[in-house]
Amino acid sequence: MHRRELLAGTAALGVAGVGAAVTVGGWNPLEDGAALAEFELESLEAPGSEAGTVVVPERGSVTVLELFATWCGVCERLMEPMGAVYDDLGERGYEGVSQGGDVQFLSVTNEPLGRTTTRADVASWWEAHDGRWTVASDADLELTGALDATAVPYTVVLDEANVVTWSETGYKSVEELREPIFAALGE
Missing domain, CATH: 1.20.5 (Single alpha-helices involved in coiled-coils or other helix-helix interfaces)
Incomplete structure (x- = not known):
């Protein structure tokens, strides 16, 4: 009993x-605890981003991934706090991290490029909203589907083993973005 x-x-x-x-x-x-598979996405020519391909998530780095659309007003507002966090933790890596390692920042549009929205439209939007990290396209929606993303903006933080440690939709402040990144970094 x-x-x-x-x-x-x-x-x-x-x-x-x-x-x-x-x-x-x-x-x-x-x-x-399951790791997200790596995806090779088309990266776009825009400020802070070079045309070519990018692998996401980048194993060995904490990854901050944001799914967005150029028509999305909340995505537009999110660019300012994302930029502030990128300036603190992005490209250079965060030297205060006890475990070391970089933080990969990537924004991904899942809009069908070449139809009503072009690569040039995304690059213009990116520049107008002060984007300065890598921007890419999820043309086949494989990454979007793997993350079960049903809305934009959708922000995801993955740890160094590519495991999702945090995900949220909607606008986030600088502090709301930093907290899960620091947690993934072990701080």
């Missing part, structure tokens, strides 16, 4: 924990 009560209590705690994760942190199914 006691064993049955113990099992029921344990199951209830598990359900409550999943419920709390969904409510509090924008839980993502990838957060169960």
